[in-house]
Amino acid sequence: MIEQGSQAEIVRQSLKKRYRKERRFRMYGRVAIAVALASLLLLFVDIIGKGYTGFIKTTITLDVTLDGEAMYLDDPTDKDQMSMADFQAPIIASLQGYFPQATERSDVRQLSRLVGSYAGNQIKDLLVDNPGLLGSTQTLEFLVHDTVSVYVKHAGDEAYSVRLSDQQKGWVDELVEKGVIDTGFNDVLFSRGDSREPTNAGILGAIMGSLLTMIVTLVIAFPVGVSAAVYLEEFAPQNRLTDFIEVNINNLAAVPSIIFGLLGLAMFIGLFGMPRSVPVVGGLVLALMTLPTIIISSRAAIKSVPPSIREAAMGMGASKMQVVLHHVVPLAMPGMMTGSIIGMAQALGETAPLLLIGMVAFIVEVPDGFFSSATVLPVQIYLWASSAEQGFIELASAGIMVLLAFMISMNALAIWLRKRLERRW
Amino acid sequence: MKLKSVVASVALAGSIAAVSAPAMARDTINIVGSSTVYPFATVVAERFGRNTDFPTPKLESTGSGGGLKLFCAGVGTQHPDITNASRRIKSSEIELCASNGVEAITEVKIGSDGIVIANSKEGAKVDLTLKEIFLALAKDVPDPKGGEKLVPNPYKKWSDIDSSLPNEEIIVMGPPPTSGTRDAFVEIAMEGGCKSYDWIKAVKKQDKSKYKSICHSMREDGPFIEAGENDNLIVQRLEQDKHVFGIFGYSFLMENASKIQAATIDGVSPTPETIADEAYPVARSLYFYIKNAHVGVVPGIEEYVGEFTSEGAWGDNGYLVDVGLIPNPRKTRMEVVKRVKSLTPMTAADL
Numbered sequence: 083m084i085e086q087g088s089q090a091e092i093v094r095q096s097l098k099k100r101y102r103k104e105r106r107f108r109m110y111g112r113v114a115i116a117v118a119l120a121s122l123l124l125l126f127v128d129i130i131g132k133g134y135t136g137f138i139k140t141t142i143t144l145d146v147t148l149d150g151e152a153m154y155l156d157d158p159t160d161k162d163q164m165s166m167a168d169f170q171a172p173i174i175a176s177l178q179g180y181f182p183q184a185t186e187r188s189d190v191r192q193l194s195r196l197v198g199s200y201a202g203n204q205i206k207d208l209l210v211d212n213p214g215l216l217g218s219t220q221t222l223e224f225l226v227h228d229t230v231s232v233y234v235k236h237a238g239d240e241a242y243s244v245r246l247s248d249q250q251k252g253w254v255d256e257l258v259e260k261g262v263i264d265t266g267f268n269d270v271l272f273s274r275g276d277s278r279e280p281t282n283a284g285i286l287g288a289i290m291g292s293l294l295t296m297i298v299t300l301v302i303a304f305p306v307g308v309s310a311a312v313y314l315e316e317f318a319p320q321n322r323l324t325d326f327i328e329v330n331i332n333n334l335a336a337v338p339s340i341i342f343g344l345l346g347l348a349m350f351i352g353l354f355g356m357p358r359s360v361p362v363v364g365g366l367v368l369a370l371m372t373l374p375t376i377i378i379s380s381r382a383a384i385k386s387v388p389p390s391i392r393e394a395a396m397g398m399g400a401s402k403m404q405v406v407l408h409h410v411v412p413l414a415m416p417g418m419m420t421g422s423i424i425g426m427a428q429a430l431g432e433t434a435p436l437l438l439i440g441m442v443a444f445i446v447e448v449p450d451g452f453f454s455s456a457t458v459l460p461v462q463i464y465l466w467a468s469s470a471e472q473g474f475i476e477l478a479s480a481g482i483m484v485l486l487a488f489m490i491s492m493n494a495l496a497i498w499l500r501k502r503l504e505r506r507w
Numbered sequence: 508m509k510l511k512s513v514v515a516s517v518a519l520a521g522s523i524a525a526v527s528a529p530a531m532a533r534d535t536i537n538i539v540g541s542s543t544v545y546p547f548a549t550v551v552a553e554r555f556g557r558n559t560d561f562p563t564p565k566l567e568s569t570g571s572g573g574g575l576k577l578f579c580a581g582v583g584t585q586h587p588d589i590t591n592a593s594r595r596i597k598s599s600e601i602e603l604c605a606s607n608g609v610e611a612i613t614e615v616k617i618g619s620d621g622i623v624i625a626n627s628k629e630g631a632k633v634d635l636t637l638k639e640i641f642l643a644l645a646k647d648v649p650d651p652k653g654g655e656k657l658v659p660n661p662y663k664k665w666s667d668i669d670s671s672l673p674n675e676e677i678i679v680m681g682p683p684p685t686s687g688t689r690d691a692f693v694e695i696a697m698e699g700g701c702k703s704y705d706w707i708k709a710v711k712k713q714d715k716s717k718y719k720s721i722c723h724s725m726r727e728d729g730p731f732i733e734a735g736e737n738d739n740l741i742v743q744r745l746e747q748d749k750h751v752f753g754i755f756g757y758s759f760l761m762e763n764a765s766k767i768q769a770a771t772i773d774g775v776s777p778t779p780e781t782i783a784d785e786a787y788p789v790a791r792s793l794y795f796y797i798k799n800a801h802v803g804v805v806p807g808i809e810e811y812v813g814e815f816t817s818e819g820a821w822g823d824n825g826y827l828v829d830v831g832l833i834p835n836p837r838k839t840r841m842e843v844v845k846r847v848k849s850l851t852p853m854t855a856a857d858l
Contacts, residue, residue: 165558191824199826203557244765278550278830355585358537359565444549444566446556455535455565465568468737470546470762470831475739 129486133479139268139281140231142197142257145179146172147219148205158213169202170194173224180262181253192250196257198225198281225270225281226263228473230254234263235476242472271480275448276462280473283466285481287448291361291441291456292430292488294449298365299372299429304422306369307376308411311418314377315384316406335374342371343435351439358440359455367435372425379421383414416503423496427489433460459485533584536564536807540574540591541687543620543756544793547832548591548815554826555814561807564589571687578796579604588801588808592794593620593687594694598855611799611852615812616843617821619833621757621782622692622789623769624679630749631673633665634771637788641700642668643677644731646724655706660726677730680741681754684733691791692754696772698722699788742767757782758831782833793832799850816844 150156152175155167177193178184184193201224208222209215226234229245233254236242243251257263274284318324346367350356356363387410395405436442442461449456457465463485466478538548545568556563569577571592578590579600596614604612624635642648643665647657665672682689701722702708711718725731734741734753741753742763752770757777760769769777772788781787795815802808814820821827823834835843 199554200557241765245762278546278553351585357533357585359567440567442567444545444552444568446553446563468542468739470739470759472762 129479129482133476133481133483135235136476136478136480136483137268137271138235138265139270140226140234140263140265141223142226142263143221143223144173144176144262145219145221146176146205148172148209148216149175150216155209155216158209158216164206164210167206169205172205173197173201180257180260189249192247193253195227196230196250196253198227199279200282201225228280228471230263231281232472232476234258234265245472268480271477275446276444276457276465277446278444278469280469280471280477283474283477285459285462285484287445288457288459288462288481289484290449291364291445292458294361294452294456295364295368295441295458296426296430298362298452299368300422300426302366302369303372303376303425307373307422308380308418310373311377311380311384312406312411315381316402316410331374331377335378338434339371339432340434340438342367343438345370346435347438357453357455359443359445359457360453361449361456362452363439364436364441364456364458365452367439368429368432371432371435372422372429375425375428376418376422379424380414380418383417383421384410386417387413413505416499419503420496420500423492423499427492427496430458430488430492431460431485433458433464436461459488533805534807535562536589536805536811537567537587538564538589538591538795539567539569539577539587540589540795541571541593541793542568543571543593543687544591544617544795546758546830547617547793547827548795550827550830551815551820552811554820555807555811558814559807559810561810564807564811571690575600575796576603578798579607579609581607582609582798582800584801584805586798588798588805589811590796592796594690594791595794595858596796596853598858601853601855601858609798609800611850613797613799613847613850614853614857615795615797615816615847616835616839617793617795617815617832618827618835619782619790619792620831621777621787621833622688622696622754622791623757623760623777624752624754624772624789625745625760625767625769626752627745627749628766628768630768631675632768632770633672634774635672636773637696637700638703639668639672639700640696640772641703641722644679644725645697645701645722646726647721649704649707657721660728660730663730675750678732678748678750679730679752679754680732680734680744681725682733682738683735688754688756692789693723693725695791696789697725756831757833761831779828779833783836790833797847797850799852802850812847816840816847 149172152171153167153169155163157163174190174194177196178190181193184190204222204224208220225231230250232242233246233251246254254263270282271284272289273286274282275287277283314324314328346363350363350366351358391409391413392405395409396402400408433442436458441457442465443455443457444465445455445457447454459481463478463481466474466481536552538552540548545566549566552564552566555561567574567587571594574587574590575592575596578587580586596612601612604610624640626633642660642662645660648660648662650656650658651661662668662677664674664676666674681692684690702711707718707721710721734744738753738755738759741755742759744751745753745767753767760767760777775781775787777787777789782790797808797812817825818840819825821832821834821840823837825832825834828834834840
C-alpha cells in the first residue's frame with residue numbers, strides 16, 4: 083500500500099514537469115512553422131516588391147511623319163533601299179517637335195536614346211506591310227529606352243536615374259507631364275521571346291520552351307514510369323534481381339539532377355547526334371530525372387489498393403491482367419497522377435541538367451516545334467538575373483512570379499485530383 | 508505483358524532519337540563561349556536578326572574555356588560556328604582544334620574590358636598597387652620579415668599590408684576558376700604584383716610551373732570568396748556590406764555607378780579611356796573565333812561578323828559602347844576588318 087501511494091506521489095510530482103515538457107514541445111513546433119511562414123512571406127514580399135514593375139511597360143506615343151526624304155527612301159518595296167534607310171529620323175524629327183532647341187549633334191544623340199533601340203524597326207515593319215503609308219503622318223506607340231523606363235517607373239529614386247543626363251531627365255519629365263510618355267500593362271512580356279533590351283524582352287519564348295519540354299517529359303516518363311511500377315508491383319517475382327532494381331530506383335531518385343544532364347549530353351547529343359538546345363533532348367533528360375519519382379509514387383499508389391479488391395476480382399474469375407487493368411490501375415490512378423504532377427513540377431523548375439545540353443542560351447525566336455532551339459522558364463530567369471541592365475532585375479522577379487504561378491497551379495491540380503478522385507478505404 | 512510496353516516505350520524513345528540522328532542542316536548560327544562577351548554578342552545577334560532576313564543566332568554562355576572545347580570538337584553542323592572568349596585562344600586549344608579537323612580559325616579582336624576592384628560608395632575609397640593586390644589575395648606570399656622564402660598569407664587586414672590602407676578585414680569576392688574574368692585577373696593583376704619581386708621573377712626562368720603556382724594561386728583561408736558567375740550577386744553583396752570588395756567586369760561598374768566605386772590601381776581609375784589605352788593595368792582584350800569551314804555552309808556567318816565589325820556596332824560611337832564595350836583603337840579595327848573580310852586563318856605562330 084505504502085509502495086503504491088508513493089508511486090502515485092511520484093507521478094503527481096512529475097506531472098507538472100511532463101506538462102511543461104509537452105508545452106515546450108508544442109512551442110517548438112509553432113516556432114518552426116512561424117519561421118517557415120516568415121521566410122515564405124519574406125520571399126514573396128521581396129519578389130513582388132522588386133518584380134511588380136516588371137509587369138509595367140513604358141511607352142511613348144508620337145506623331146511621326148514618314149518623310150521619304152528624311153529616311154532616304156522613295157520606294158518601300160525596294161529591299162536595298164530599305165536596308166539603307168534611316169528609320170530613326172522620323173522619330174527624332176517628331177521628338178524635336180517637342181524640343182526645338184535640340185539641334186546639336188550631341189543633343190540629337192541624347193534625344194534618340196530616349197526611345198528603344200528597335201523603334202526604327204517598328205516603322206520599317208509598318209512600311210513593309212503598307213508601302214502606301216510613305217509620306218503620311220501616323221500616331222505610333224513606341225517602347226522607350228530601358229534607362230528611361232526604369233527612371234519613369236522608379237520616379238524619385240536616385241539609384242535608377244544615373245544613366246540619364248540631366249538634360250534627358252528634364253525632357254523625360256516634361257514628356258511624362260504632357261502624357262506623351264505613359265505606363266501600361268506590359269503585354270510585351272507575354273508576347274515575345276528574349277531580348278537584350280529589357281523593355282523588349284518577353285517570357286513567351288521560355289513559356290513555350292517549358293511547355294514543349296514538359297510535353298516530351300510527360301509523354302515519355304508517365305507511361306514508362308507507370309508500366310514499370312505496375313510490373314514491379316503486380317507481376318515481378320520477388321527475388322534478388324527485383325530487389326536490386328528496387329534499390330537502384332530509390333537511389334536514382336536521390337541522384338543530383340546535373341548527373342542526368344551529363345548522361346543526356348553523352349547519350350542523346352553525343353551518341354544519337356541530336357542537336358543541342360532543343361526541347362526533345364531537354365524533355366528526355368527531365369523524363370529520366372522524373373522517372374524514379376513517378377515509379378516510386380505509382381508503386382505506393384498501387385500498394386494502397388486493398389488486397390480484398392484483387393481477391394474479389396479473382397474470385398469472380400478475372401484473369402490477372404483483368405484484375406490489374408480493370409481494378410488496380412484505375413483505383414491507383416489518382417495517386418499515380420498526383421505523383422507524376424509533382425514530379426513534373428519539380429522538372430519544370432530544373433536548370434542544372436539543361437545547362438549541359440545547351441538550353442541555357444540566348445534565343446530570341448519563340449520556339450515552334452520540338453526541334454527548334456528553346457530555353458525554359460527557370461533558365462530565362464537565371465539569364466535575366468545575371469544581366470547588368472537594371473531593367474532585367476525586375477524582369478527576373480516578374481519571371482519568378484510567372485514560374486511560381488505555374489508551379490502553384492500544377493500543385494493545386496494535383497491536390498484537386500487527389501481530393502476529387504481518391505477513394506479512402 | 509507490361510514489360511512489353513516498357514520495352515516498346517523505350518524503343519519508341521530510341522527511335523525518336525534515331526530519326527534525328529543524321530545531323531540536320533542548320534540555318535541558325537550557333538555561338539558559344541564567354542559570359543563576358545555574351546552581353547555584347549547577344550546585342551549584335553539580336554540586331555542582326557531584326558535587321559536582316561537571317562534568323563537570330565543562338566547564343567550559349569558557356570565560359571571561354573567551355574566554349575573553345577565545344578568549338579574545337581569538330582567540323583559539322585552539330586558543332587558551333589563561332590566561339591566568344593574573354594582571353595586569347597591557347598596554343599593547346601589550337602592543337603585540340605586541329606586534331607579534330609578544325610584547321611582554319613579566324614580571330615576577331617572585338618575590344619577591351621577592364622576588370623575592376625570595387626566596393627560600396629559608403630566604404631573607404633582606396634588606391635591599390637598590383638603588389639598590394641597580390642599580397643592581399645595570394646595563397647603564399649614572400650615573408651614580410653624579409654628573405655627569399657614564402658609563407659602562408661599572414662595578412663588579415665588591409666592595413667597589415669600598407670598602413671595607408673583602411674584598418675579593415677580583407678574580404679574580396681571574385682569569380683570562380685571557370686570564368687575568363689578570373690583567368691584574366693590572375694594573369695594580369697596577381698602575376699603583375701607577383702613579379703614585382705625580383706627573386707620570384709627569377710624563378711620563372713628556372714621553373715615555370717613553380718612560378719605559376721606562386722603567382723596564380725588564390726588564398727583559400729577565407730578572405731577571398733569565390734562567388735558564382737553571376738556578377739549581380741557580387742554587386743548586391745557590396746551594397747549590403749561596405750567592408751566587402753568585389754572583382755568583376757567594367758560593364759557592371761558602369762551599370763551600378765550610383766552604388767559602387769572602383770579602387771584606383773597604381774593611381775589610375777578605370778574609365779573607357781584608361782582601359783583602351785592600357786593606362787589602367789587590369790584590362791584584357793575580348794575575342795571571338797570563326798570556324799572558317801562553316802562559312803557558306805551555315806547561312807549568315809559572314810553577315811553576322813560584318814554586323815559585329817561595323818563602325819555602328821563596335822566603333823567609338825557604336826551601340827556596343829552603350830553596353831560597356833571599350834572599343835579597339837581605330838587602327839586595330841581597320842586591321843581586324845581586313846583580316847575578317849579575307850577570313851585569314853590564324854596560326855599557332857600568331858600567339
